[in-house]
Amino acid sequence: MDKVRVGVVGLGNMGSTHAKYLAAGVVQGAELTAVCDINPDRLSWAETALGSHITTFDTIECFLSFPDLDAVIICTLHYTHPDVAIKAFAHGLHVLIEKPAGVYTKQVREMNEAAKQSGRAFGIMYNQRTNPLYVKVKALIETGELGEIRRTNWTITDWYRSQAYYDSGSWRATWSGEGGGVLLNQCPHQLDLWQWMLGMLPYRVRAFCSFGKYRQIEVEDEVTAYVEYTNGATGVFMTTTAEAPGTNRLEIVGDKGKVVIEEEKLHFWQLQTPETKFNQTNTEPFAQPESWQCHVPIHYKPNENGHQKITQNWVEHILKGVPLLAPGVEGIRGLELSNAMYLSSWRADWVELPIDEQAYYEALQKRIASSHSRQV
Incomplete structure (x- = not known):
């Protein structure tokens, strides 16, 4: 693999931010191929702001089954981070979640176990x-x-x-x-x-x-x-x-x-x-x-962006095995x-x-x- 095909689920404040810099080609070795949101207005925004070549989805099941997808950035509501991540791991996808890892440690521990069993790259957006x-x-x-x-x-x-x-x-x-x-x-x-x-x-x-x-x-x-x-x-x-x-x-x-x-x-x-x-x-x-x-x-x-740096590191971990700056399993701490x-x-x-x-x-x-x- 010489390029990671990335999708973003949840196009709120942070999800749209990640999607924009990915679409702009800021992250080396990454290509934005798909986005997902249940709000049709956000999908319309994506088609205009990100380009018509980006595939849009309004259901998580179809999104995760998209063949031109290697990895996902999860920017949904807090409660859903572990559930969406577990589903993504089941589809063989690499995962980067927004903070927090979840709402309660019980669900996050289940997510961590799913990540371990999947063998996929798992990071969390601790940009600080x-x-x-x-x-x-x-x-x-x-x-x-x-x-x-x-x-x-x-x-x-x-x-x-x-x-x-x-x-x-x-x-x-x-x-x-x-x-x-x-x-x-x-x-x-x-x-x-x-x-x-x-x-x-x-x-x-x-x-x-x-x-x-x-x-x-x-x-x-x-x-x-x-x-x-x-x-x-x-x-x-x-x-x-x-x-x-x-x-x-x-x-x-x-x-x-x-x-x-x-x-x-x-x-x-x-x-x-x-x-x-x-x-x-x-x-x-x-x-x-x-x-x-x-x-x-x-x-x-100059112009260093912590969010982009975490995403770049996550992509390099997938492609080259570079150690993660913010491993997803540490979100539970x-x-x-x-x-x-x-x-x-x-x-x-x-x-x-x-x-x-x-x-x-x-x-x-x-x-x-x-x-x-x-x-x-």
């Missing part, structure tokens, strides 16, 4: 893994420059969404339509990056979610979560869609220094003596380890964090990881049963 800022932080942690991680704090409140946003679709911000709020829609990238950079998941979570606190919605629009790790480290994750101006500040502290990311800049303070060693040898009551603020160069390539935060808030108690998947599924079903779509 290509951001040089987070790549550099991950490298600092993996090389031991920060030492043993002790504390993390992420305040991510610049996901502002007004009531008009939620009213733009009756499925938005409902348990039955979307499956969650800010944790499931806006923050999957941060939840993924959090565990990806640290290289570890917490062993227990205590979260406080506010449901419809600032907006007329069913799901959460504000969250504060506290986590603990087996090595004694702690973490705090705070997010909301109702704060303006918002903040995006990540702080990671180890026994050799700390890093702070804010306003697209990375600041690194390095201790000349690790805190643990300094504490063992110091005899002065008010002394503290000397620290140097180090400049860490961050190189951005950030989702487990959000599931644990929901369950902790509903129970008003700690939740240990690995999460009890059946307990979460049953708790979610209760909320789906009383869910309603808003008429707009």
Whole structure:
């Protein structure tokens, strides 16, 4: 195979974006051959914007059976990601899913197993893994420059969404339509990056979610979560869609220094003596380890697009066996964090990881049963 024939299912905001750059030939080794959507208006748009040579489908079954198709990008509603992916694997197709991997870990685990059995390439659109800022932080942690991680704090409140946003679709911000709020829609990238950079998941979570606190919605629009790790480290994750101006500040502290990311800049303070060693040898009551603020160069390539980079990597993995930047099976990790935060808030108690998947599924079903779509 010298070219991957790609189809896109779901031509909403992200699906149409992926389809456009694929049709433009931006991704080397990939050719857009088909799109699928149940909305006839979106298919009409595709014929005009993408070209009449692109085959359009209004049913997933016919789309997946199209002979001129090697791989699919899934951009449907959150709940349907695992179901569509499993069907695609059954047709022998490679799969790239949009975030989140799904709504609950039980369905995502089934998708991961189907991917494993199929032997097909499986990726997830975690485009922030290509951001040089987070790549550099991950490298600092993996090389031991920060030492043993002790504390993390992420305040991510610049996901502002007004009531008009939620009213733009009756499925938005409902348990039955979307499956969650800010944790499931806006923050999957941060939840993924959090565990990806640290290289570890917490062993227990205590979260406080506010449901419809600032907006007329069913799901959460504000969250504060506290986590603990087996090595004694702690973490705090705070997010909301109702704060303006918002903040995006990540702080990671180890026994050799700390890093702070804010306003697209990375600041690194390095201790000349690790805190643990300094504490063992110091005899002065008010002394503290000397620290140097180090400049860490961050190189951005002109016009670099994280979505296109993930897609390019996925295609190269199919054609050349290049390692995936964002393997699809890893989508379950950030989702487990959000599931644990929901369950902790509903129970008003700690939740240990690995999460009890059946307990979460049953708790979610209760909320789906009383869910309603808003008429707009």
